Amino acid sequence: MWNQTKLTETLDIKFPIIQAGMAGGVTTSEIVASVSNAGALGSLGAGYMDPKEMQTLIQDIKQKTKHPFAVNVFVPETPKHNPEQIEKANKLLQPFLNDLAIKANDGEVPRVFEQQIDKIIEEQVPICSFTFGIPSKPVIDKLKEHHILLVGTATTVKEAILNEEAGMDAVVAQGSEAGGHRGTFDRPFENSMIGTMSLVPQTVDHVSIPVIAAGGIMDARGVIAALMLGAQGVQMGTAFVTSEESGAKKQHKEAITTSTEDATTVTTTFSGKPARGIDNQFIQEMRQHENILPDYPIQNTLTKGIRKAAAEQNKPHYMSLWAGQSPLLSQKTSATDLLLSIIKDTEVILTTFNNDS
Incomplete structure (x- = not known):
């Protein structure tokens, strides 16, 4: 079955689709819960959030779903x-x-990363994802001590390898098509603008943890393409921005x-x-x-x-x-209906392909 992958097993979800943790208010508790309730993985984009605000939203999500969800945070940068x-x-x-x-x-x-991590542990969030780099070993060890699964972000094969070596349980391969901030951290972004179709299979060949394809994926065709390239799942951002539950x-x-x-x-x-x-x-x-x-x-x-x-x-x-x-390829619909249509279309396309062959 297309929806049974190493990623769905690792994250305990039904479908290998992740709603990206977009910061800035896009990921409301409603959209996160709706995605998780539909069998995929909803993600709260907490990068800019005050820890108390983040905790309130996490508690609200937990009231709306009993399924796994993730919280995405930004690895801090300290320019002069x-x-x-x-x-x-x-x-x-x-x-x-x-x-x-x-x-x-x-x-x-304001520096909020350490307090965000404490709140994630306190609220027993099942999955924590990172953007803009890899957190320190003490932070990783602390989260793992509380059995929290960790997902990193990479824009090159080397960054994916670094994520695996650091202890990430899965890694998002962010192609250059992706909207929002680049997750590049190991080299200048100009040298890391690699398209999803090139990045995913090369990354899959060099890491053993599940690879999640991201960048330009909006519908069933993108999901199938990513899986054919060796990804264990996909992460979709822009597709969910226009949903009814989006903030x-x-x-x-x-x-x-x-x-x-x-x-x-x-x-x-x-x-x-x-x-x-x-x-x-x-x-x-x-x-x-x-x-x-x-x-x-x-x-x-x-x-x-x-x-x-x-x-x-x-x-x-x-x-x-x-x-x-x-x-x-964007749609004005609910997050639930978007997911259901992607799931249905994926199964139709694969069935048609198998029958034709």
């Missing part, structure tokens, strides 16, 4: 806080701040459903870290300054108010509209 660089960045951002009638901030970034802003959903395959670009202008999103005025005007902007997460903090106010004032041209390269 350079007041002069921050002042220059805020000057570049001033026209946007003025247009939105909001004030600049100082770029201070994405309406402008974000509309931008995806009305977009085309050539509309996205990779930019560091919003956060200081490369991310794929729909090209807009903010990206275009800030692109020439990318090399002097603060690194993630400082730049992300500087633009947080702009992104929030832009959504409130219906100015999507200033919003970070993260999306992968398959927006023409």
